[in-house]
Amino acid sequence: MWLCRILNENINERMKNMSGIKRYNINTAIAEQFAYSEIVEAGDFVFLSFCVGNIGQSIEAQVNGALDDMSARLESVGLTLEAVVKVDVLMKDPWNIPIMEKVFKERFKGKYPARKTIGTEFGHKGGMDGLQVQIDAIAYRK
Numbered sequence: 001m002w003l004c005r006i007l008n009e010n011i012n013e014r015m016k017n018m019s020g021i022k023r024y025n026i027n028t029a030i031a032e033q034f035a036y037s038e039i040v041e042a043g044d045f046v047f048l049s050f051c052v053g054n055i056g057q058s059i060e061a062q063v064n065g066a067l068d069d070m071s072a073r074l075e076s077v078g079l080t081l082e083a084v085v086k087v088d089v090l091m092k093d094p095w096n097i098p099i100m101e102k103v104f105k106e107r108f109k110g111k112y113p114a115r116k117t118i119g120t121e122f123g124h125k126g127g128m129d130g131l132q133v134q135i136d137a138i139a140y141r142k
Contacts, residue, residue, distance in 0.1 A: 048139070077141075084108075
């Protein structure tokens with residue numbers, strides 16, 4: 001009897017999670033200035049947009065800052081970097097990919113997400129020496 005109740009509760013909880021999409025902004029200034037959500041939960045998936053940090057510092061510091069930002073957002077919904085299954089990394093200079101690789105190896109510890117890396121310009125954030133790295137991610141809630 002208790003097992004049936006637990007199974008039914010689990011099924012009901014999953015159905016609730018599937019029935020709605022939740023959108024969050026941790027940084028309220030983001031919600032006021034830009035037209036995107038920092039976190040979107042849809043079923044068992046969590047989508048993270050525009051993870052950045054340490055703008056204006058070295059590439060290594062910015063990659064770590066973006067992953068720190070990602071970690072904080074994931075923690076707000078009860079997840080860790082281990083739940084990340086896909087990332088899109090946008091870099092101002094693709095020649096810095098080896099630096100990003102080093103940081104990813106340190107932070108993901110062998111449990112790497114699928115990845116796409118794109119070279120792009122970030123004209124809106126900090127000029128020539130400003131934003132160098134942005135990471136978007138998809139995490140899976142087990």
